[in-house]
Amino acid sequence: MMRATTPLRRLTSALLVASSRSFSSTAGMAQSKMTVTVPPENLEAIASLEPKALWSQFATLSSIPRPSKQEEQVLSYIKAFAEERNLKWKQDAVGNLVVFHPGCGSGKGASPVVIQGHVDMVTEKNSDSSHDFEKDPILLRQIKNQESGLWLGATGTTLGADNGIGVAAALALLETSVDDDETTMPPLEALFTIDEETGLTGATKLDAKSLGLSGKTLLNLDTEEWGELYVGCAGGGDSTISVPLTRTTVVESTDGLEFVTIRVNGLMGGHSGLNIHEGRANAVLLCAAAAHTALQQSGVSLVSIKGGDKHNAIPREAEATFAVSGSQAKEAVQQAAEKCALSSKAVYGTLETNLRVVSQELSTKEDCEAPLEHDSASRLISMLLALPHGPLKFSHSMPDLVETSNNVASVTTTAEGATILCSTRSSIGEALEATRDRISAVVSLAGGGAKIVKGEAYPGWNPNMNSNLLNLGIQLLSKDGRKPGVKAIHAGLECGLLIEKMGGDVDALSFGPTITGAHSPDERILIDTVAPFYQLVKEMLVELAK
Numbered sequence: 001m002m003r004a005t006t007p008l009r010r011l012t013s014a015l016l017v018a019s020s021r022s023f024s025s026t027a028g029m030a031q032s033k034m035t036v037t038v039p040p041e042n043l044e045a046i047a048s049l050e051p052k053a054l055w056s057q058f059a060t061l062s063s064i065p066r067p068s069k070q071e072e073q074v075l076s077y078i079k080a081f082a083e084e085r086n087l088k089w090k091q092d093a094v095g096n097l098v099v100f101h102p103g104c105g106s107g108k109g110a111s112p113v114v115i116q117g118h119v120d121m122v123t124e125k126n127s128d129s130s131h132d133f134e135k136d137p138i139l140l141r142q143i144k145n146q147e148s149g150l151w152l153g154a155t156g157t158t159l160g161a162d163n164g165i166g167v168a169a170a171l172a173l174l175e176t177s178v179d180d181d182e183t184t185m186p187p188l189e190a191l192f193t194i195d196e197e198t199g200l201t202g203a204t205k206l207d208a209k210s211l212g213l214s215g216k217t218l219l220n221l222d223t224e225e226w227g228e229l230y231v232g233c234a235g236g237g238d239s240t241i242s243v244p245l246t247r248t249t250v251v252e253s254t255d256g257l258e259f260v261t262i263r264v265n266g267l268m269g270g271h272s273g274l275n276i277h278e279g280r281a282n283a284v285l286l287c288a289a290a291a292h293t294a295l296q297q298s299g300v301s302l303v304s305i306k307g308g309d310k311h312n313a314i315p316r317e318a319e320a321t322f323a324v325s326g327s328q329a330k331e332a333v334q335q336a337a338e339k340c341a342l343s344s345k346a347v348y349g350t351l352e353t354n355l356r357v358v359s360q361e362l363s364t365k366e367d368c369e370a371p372l373e374h375d376s377a378s379r380l381i382s383m384l385l386a387l388p389h390g391p392l393k394f395s396h397s398m399p400d401l402v403e404t405s406n407n408v409a410s411v412t413t414t415a416e417g418a419t420i421l422c423s424t425r426s427s428i429g430e431a432l433e434a435t436r437d438r439i440s441a442v443v444s445l446a447g448g449g450a451k452i453v454k455g456e457a458y459p460g461w462n463p464n465m466n467s468n469l470l471n472l473g474i475q476l477l478s479k480d481g482r483k484p485g486v487k488a489i490h491a492g493l494e495c496g497l498l499i500e501k502m503g504g505d506v507d508a509l510s511f512g513p514t515i516t517g518a519h520s521p522d523e524r525i526l527i528d529t530v531a532p533f534y535q536l537v538k539e540m541l542v543e544l545a546k
Contacts, residue, residue, distance in 0.1 A: 189213055284315045383420070403426060
């Protein structure tokens with residue numbers, strides 16, 4: 001339910017209730033209406049902030065639930081917003097939405113510019129929060145920091161500035177009156193994509209033809225370092241490896257055996273693109289190394305190994321369970337854990353200060369499978385240790401940029417088999433597939449019926465240092481003596497996919513205000529960077545209207 005507010009502090013906008021299957025090329029008649037009520041906390045948090053049009057839109061967006069894959073309400077709001085201003089809109093089958101603005105003043109005859117952001121947000125909250133992301137508004141609050149200034153955050157949840165601030169900027173631009181002859185603005189095609197956070201679904205399935213996208217200049221408003229201009233990103237593709245396992249036939253399954261686990265935890269983890277170059281430890285691989293050592297002792301058998309849970313995260317925790325027969329076997333597992341702990345601290349200790357590798361006897365056998373045959377266990381552990389992990393190549397054109405990497409993201413075992421997930425990234429499609437071919441080669445060498453299924457890859461965005469849009473951004477940002485950074489990111493932006501879907505001959509640039517802690521309840525946006533960010537967007541549009 002929407003949060004109730006007092007009448008004097010109530011801000012409402014009519015919403016068009018329409019199915020994502022309903023398409024239109026012109027403003028239609030609203031079938032029914034509902035209101036968006038902005039909580040007083042949100043109105044108070046933005047009351048003194050500039051630019052007012054942008055912050056007002058952000059407060060409204062924050063009051064509309066918009067988890068990934070549940071964007072219907074926010075899309076309905078945008079449709080109604082467009083209809084109130086007699087702006088045309090189109091929607092494709094997956095739910096992406098484009099709102100068209102004819103431009104202003106002398107810019108009306110210019111080529112259209114695509115302004116793009118995604119409408120969904122990551123839904124994370126603190127353990128003590130009762131927030132319901134499907135019903136409740138995000139509650140905004142200002143946060144003062146003595147060193148860095150004034151920030152805007154949320155109360156116990158993600159803020160949704162990723163990418164709500166980009167969407168708010170696009171909506172603020174669309175508020176510009178078509179009759180405003182004093183403002184110069186080219187025709188806009190404001191593209192609002194869905195489900196970016198859980199798989200780039202909107203960009204992957206975007207139908208440029210049905211959306212009527214014709215612009216060849218793309219401003220993506222979804223990066224998080226003010227003053228930095230992004231000109232490239234990695235593409236990616238997952239590979240799922242299935243390994244058949246054979247278990248021993250033990251009378252009563254576990255008679256005469258004891259069970260011991262080795263647990264690896266306390267690791268930093270992190271994003272498998274943004275943090276992959278930092279040399280952070282991978283819990284799955286450390287656990288596999290400990291298991292490899294333990295299995296050298298007779299009387300030790302592997303029962304299971306598991307770790308990692310997200311394709312785009314470096315595994316933070318993992319554990320392996322062993323069946324042991326006799327005191328020497330039990331001691332061998334304990335020593336394997338101790339050896340792994342010492343060697344891991346020698347390699348990662350100054351970075352991974354909370355790293356722990358410990359062994360523990362299990363008090364019950366009820367949930368334990370029969371041990372694996374030695375060949376099955378050896379095949380699985382050897383495969384894990386042979387898979388490539390980490391940065392594999394740095395870019396020649398941007399030496400600090402990881403060009404290609406692989407993340408051994410997770411492993412799980414069942415009674416019949418094991419599943420390993422690898423996430424590969426590269427800004428060059430050929431390098432991406434070459435790395436996945438290496439993974440296939442490891443699977444082939446392992447034998448034993450192991451198979452690999454490669455998921456559909458999404459394209460990267462290879463940096464173009466001669467981009468006209470980049471040169472314009474540098475020129476405008478340099479006016480006040482600032483030296484803008486030019487970067488690419490070893491993570492997935494929608495730009496690579498959008499460029500491909502829009503025909504390939506697209507000049508693109510990505511930038512945004514400063515956001516920290518994205519995807520966590522610590523997410524916040526540096527308020528003083530929002531106005532210059534929005535000003536840069538407007539200045540670029542003026543130049544592009546010429």
